[in-house]
Amino acid sequence: MTKDLASGGATVLRAVSSIIAFWAFVAIAVVFVGDAALRGRLDVALRAGAVFAFIGWCAWVFLIRMSVRLDAQALTARNLLRWVRVPWGRVVDVERRAQLRIVLDDDSTVECWGSPFAPRAGGRTRDHGASVPAVTATNSPWGQPVGGTAGMRRGPSADGALVAVRSVWQASRGGSGPVTRGWDLPAIAVGAVLAVAVIVAVLPW
Template sequence: MLLLVLTSVVAALLLVDAAVRSGLVNTLLLAPWPLLVVWCVYVVGLASDVRADERGVQVQNLLRRIEIPWSRVQRIAMRWQLEITLVDDAVVSCFGGPSRTRARRLAPGRVKEEGVAETDDGIAAMKRLRANAAGSVDADARVQRTWDWPALTALAVLVVWAAVAVAVTR
């Protein structure tokens, strides 16, 4: 998130500087390039996410979205990243998502802090959601794979804008 904010601030400062020094038309011709950098930082650093609820788990890896109902989940495990094994033995690796909580080192004479136990572990929370939903899930539900259409639309606009800027300046 911090990198996205910093990138956005730098892009805004560059565009304001371009507007002050060379005018609005040149700024519009330069704008797609720093905005493409901001878009890339967003997609790589922030868009990937894992959300779980009583219906299932929603995974977004870069621009790909996967909705997995609990009835299709065979195993939830942590390897290098969160991995969800489906009943057909397909594995969905999650780029963003929960991680195991590390045990904290304590100084001599101190007691273990509350709130760092298994109950706060993101993977344990997902397993609890899955266990709680075991009786109420639809056995015929399917895994749905879609794209992040808003991000792809923004990319298409920026690419067309960049192509127009190149065509105008050549």
């Protein structure tokens, strides 16, 4: 993965369950709208299509758009209609709560709402009893784990998202820069258009 990032690629992390849930909703929406169209109820199909499209946009924002993007220079957390880009050199710690939390060199934190969920306690893996990183990362990208083996614990299952973020962080060159934030304008624009379409579709004319 780090080789791909070094060549200009990127890795996007999101929960597999979110992807499954989104496409399940899309399939249900297609069935309902398609059924109305096949029955010749084009007016119903158009209205239902507009409503399902807006609900689908909401599902896309929560389940797909919200994610964590890793590249060689920075981590980008896409949260609810907002994004935060953090250069790797500003990262001093990676913590695991319900989602990933990035601790910066100024003691502020960035919550990654769209990161994959933490593994279930008691989950089974092939490497039974293997040592996995602690919930709070202590690995510095420029040296050995802080405190020797104190930052490691025995765990039932590996946290793939946490391991992926650590791997890219440790492989980075530590370039610093400002943390940038902004609104997710493309997603907001699409949502506004679909909201207008729903209003037009459901209002009696």
